[in-house]
Amino acid sequence: MNRTQPQDGAARAGRVLPQVAAALVVVLLLLVIVRLPWAGDLGMHAATIERLSHHLFHPGNPLVDADTPSPYYSPWMLVLGLVAKVTGLSVFVVLRLAAFVALTLLVTGVWRYVRTLTAHRAAPALALLSLFFLWGPVLFNWSGFLGLNSLALTVSYPSVFALGLTFHFWAWLTRALREETAWARWLWLGVLWALILLCHQFTGVVASLGALATVIAARPARTVLLRLAASLALGMALLWLWPYYDFFSLFSAGADLEAIHKPLYEDLAARFGLVLLGVAALVLRFRRDRWDSLVLFFVLGALMFAAGGLTGHYSWGRALPAALIPVQLAAALEVVAAGRRAVRVGWACVLGAALAVGAWTQAGTLGYVTGKGALPSVVAAKYRPPWVGYHWITPWVKYGDVVMARTDPARQIPAYGAYTVAPGYPDVFLPDAARREAAVERYFAAGTPAAERAGILREYGVRWVVGPSSLAGPGLRKVTAGPDDQILYRVVH
Template structure:
């Protein structure tokens, strides 16, 4: 009796391949299920739109573009200055906000949905250029969200799950999503030697990304350079078309009327570096799990020194290291250029190991599966505080509640009295939130490179709330800046000639200026 096999592979190897296929299918199903749960969590977060950080700045930007799309002025103070926050994306949101019945915060929720969709589809497209494995995009997305560290870094442009829960409506999320689509498009253009129209479109997209969020634009640029270098030798025609695309992108940056992009190079250093020095602190706690991805880059580099993720990581690490060595800590915003390729490599190496057969293949599959699963579980646990934005705080276990960051209370309680365009004297968190509702503050709640009298405004605000400042001096400050209202939580202005109009939920008082 003769036994025949339909496959030319030995029976043992054929069985191993079938087992590998079953394992791959189960892994893909599990990854898709987890991704689905994460996306449901993000949608519920968007409904709540927790307010911590820069949300007030972006809401104020939409407010100005909503009321005056052609000449919005400064988004925070009553001054006619440009602002790098007036990007093509925010201009579109400002136009949408002019639709009757849409509040600025509803528009920001729509922006969050668009940004999240762009990020997810961008990761999916880009990973497809790196691997044909069906589980690769879902695993890569989980790596991007969860492979960080045991201490979440909450910063725009850093798409960890907890960070993304707070910044999903920011322009940085939109720009990063565009960046993934940009890399996928660029990879395809290099592989098929695309025509002039494609390259000119890529150049325009590059310029738009830089305008929408400058730091994410740097990450997009590093990734694009890595993609070109990894492609190897290119013909003269390709280089000509690539150069034409770069010129188109530079023209887009130059003609944008709302701010001078190239003037931002003068903003580096000083206060900007001081703010970003924190990015270089506690690297193991914040990025320790990314070491799995760094380890995954090693076999990729051995197989191909021009591997796009290897080149991407090397360039990103070089920029970040140069920022540390030179004291330009704002260059730390390029950290995603080193983190993203490592996170993707961890996922791709795992799916590559799943397909391994033969001697050692079983142990390789088990090892990478266990390492990646363990790292993802630990990363998810570290960012479990994001659950607090959709689950009542009292229902959270104590260990999760400790990781939860309580959102700020808003200043909607001042809107029955304070109108759009009124000037409010406020400091601290109040100055970062009040412009979101339409008023201005005397000093900007965020650093403003284009505001020439920023230092004086800050000094005036500090003096106004000083305990020893005479009422007559305060009246002069109010006249100088057209102040109509004052928000204060200290109670030190009682009996200073100001009239209490309302009190907020956190004990703050709204005063009417005489």
């Protein structure tokens, strides 16, 4: 009896420690949501909510004063725009609510999906920790990727909401393939699949690859395939009927996105090297089951990622989570799936060391809660400060005003309701995007004559200019100063 008690205690600790660690990470993310650090695409999503809160059915372009559709007008953003419209809450408060919902969906979705792979109580927590920390020794941030630091900066984005739905989608699909499932549930799966694709197209690709792997692994009967086909047909119909943008036209827009996605193919070992542990786990899973769903999922994701690099379709690199997620989950599950106790303990030690390296790489995430000043110097060196924002222009610049600004401020200013001359992000539905970008470049070029600058301002109905102090001249009146030698000028005629 005494001999078994230490083993029981060790087993209990093996269950509790991952659960406590995962809970602490989730609490950290909740505290990050309170601060809502600004980087990347937050301004785009805030601007999208702004447009929908003012014009729910015909919002126009979210960034520039143009009547064009936008792939950012998804069902989820429509809900958030409606919340902002009905409650009068600021878009940043609404984004915090969105982040809370997305994080809840993500955590519960991972838990439900992992429970379809194993009944071990520690597995969902281990899976979360692997998804957050099993990356590489060099920090990597990109929307749609689940590293802790990346998630802290993107938790309010539609990509995280879509990822949360994706894990639930995989869990429901797995159970539907295993059990006798009514037609209604299969049709619901079609609706959910279309919702994910509409909310974040790249995550929708990941969801589709995971679903395909799940179906192949299940080797369903013909009657199940018929229901699956009906589910797929319903999802396709919903994609076709969505009124805010033409989903299928996005397939011809990849050329405009290749350059910005090329960095996804750089520094792979430094960014993702720790996932090799999960590749080893997949090899073990493959030896146990040649139809393992995680193995198939990884193969599909890796093939699509490799095809993008080989053909120059770098936007296909956004399918990389379809290779990373099964690898990360496999690494976590091997801790509870390996046969002998000594093997499980050894695997847990190796995984723990890898997670510690990944956690140290992302330790700067703590600064989004505490501020840089409260961090030890070695951690502060890993902290990347968020953007300051352009709230300092809001006493003067009102909703719908057009602002002349370069790319970096153009990524933030529309969040407050104003438009910019050129979009701060690639816009596949804006036909004159290149002309607008050229106009901004000419305006801020040092040798551009004052008359030409004035003509550009008139052409685009510009009321304000955000630029350096050296820009001062005829037709501009200084209103206020911001950080980094930025001046808000009023256009006077």
